Amino acid sequence: MLFRKNIEPHCAYCQRGQQINEREVACVKRGIVPMEDHCRSFKYDPLKRVPPRPVSLDTEKLKESDFSL
DSSP states (O other), X not given: OTTOSSOOOOGGGBTTEEEOSXXXXXXXXXXXXXXXXXXXXXXXXXXXXXXXXXXXXXXXXXXXXGGOO
């Protein structure tokens, strides 16, 4: 998922932007912009993208029969 081709563009993970706080990015082309913004000069940098956290296992709903063949 991190390196997929059809990524939705956001300035937060563009090569031309540098994050300055939780909501804004300093863009080389457009100056200070919101993280959700994007432009035609978007270049994806996979190292800037933070993937979503994996879902934790809810053990309360599991039973012994779930683990038997």
